[in-house]
Amino acid sequence: MEILDAINLRHSTRDYLTDAPSKATIEGLLSAATRAPCAFNRQAWRFTVILNRNLLDEISAGAKSYMTRTRPLELPETLYQKLADPDFHVFYRAPALIVISAAAQGPWIEADGALAAENLMLAAQAQGLGSCWIGLSQPFLATPEGRALAQLPKDENPVAPIAIGRPAQAVAPTPRQPVVARWIA
Numbered sequence: 616m617e618i619l620d621a622i623n624l625r626h627s628t629r630d631y632l633t634d635a636p637s638k639a640t641i642e643g644l645l646s647a648a649t650r651a652p653c654a655f656n657r658q659a660w661r662f663t664v665i666l667n668r669n670l671l672d673e674i675s676a677g678a679k680s681y682m683t684r685t686r687p688l689e690l691p692e693t694l695y696q697k698l699a700d701p702d703f704h705v706f707y708r709a710p711a712l713i714v715i716s717a718a719a720q721g722p723w724i725e726a727d728g729a730l731a732a733e734n735l736m737l738a739a740q741a742q743g744l745g746s747c748w749i750g751l752s753q754p755f756l757a758t759p760e761g762r763a764l765a766q767l768p769k770d771e772n773p774v775a776p777i778a779i780g781r782p783a784q785a786v787a788p789t790p791r792q793p794v795v796a797r798w799i800a
């Protein structure tokens with residue numbers, strides 16, 4: 616797939632088939648992620664690939680409980696209602712979660728992780744896979760309980776949890792507003 620097609624067709628997938636991508640496919644996505652630019656070329660991104668169905672369910676439940684109990688982010692009330700819905704799964708029951716974490720601190724460290732995440736999501740799109748950044752799981756993943764479940768080392772901070780899998784249905788890309796740009800000639 617051409618890069619511009621991948622960019623234009625990518626959208627957040629919220630309905631997945633149950634089979635997980637192969638190890639080789641996921642390794643290809645991780646390799647694409649590390650081709651992203653990063654400040655000072657520090658390459659401090661680390662990846663945790665979670666394929667265990669029960670563990671994904673456990674992290675989803677933990678994230679929902681933590682979010683509704685502590686309300687750590689200013690979110691629309693409708694999102695907190697969704698998080699309280701017993702049927703809602705924060706990862707949309709995706710068969711794989713890739714948590715991109717930062718093994719360093721310093722300027723632009725979160726930007727590094729976000730760039731790696733976009734590379735990963737575009738590489739997924741190019742291979743017919745769907746993806747979705749699951750920000751709703753981030754606050755929980757940063758807690759001692761979330762870290763323990765995701766086996767995140769103490770010196771790593773979760774930056775981008777990305778659900779990955781085969782889309783259950785074809786979905787049109789999410790529309791965009793017209794470009795707002797100021798041109799200075």
Ligand SMILES: Cc1cc2nc3c(=O)[nH]c(=O)nc-3n(C[C@H](O)[C@H](O)[C@H](O)COP(=O)(O)O)c2cc1C
Pocket residue numbers: 625626627628629747748749750751752788789
């Ligand atoms: C930092 C960040 C956090 C996000 N968190 C969530 C999330 O928790 N759940 C979700 O369904 N989508 C999440 N998204 C996906 C956005 O809702 C989505 O990218 C946006 O609506 C644009 O749609 P598109 O990705 O289909 O183009 C997140 C995206 C970003 C960049």
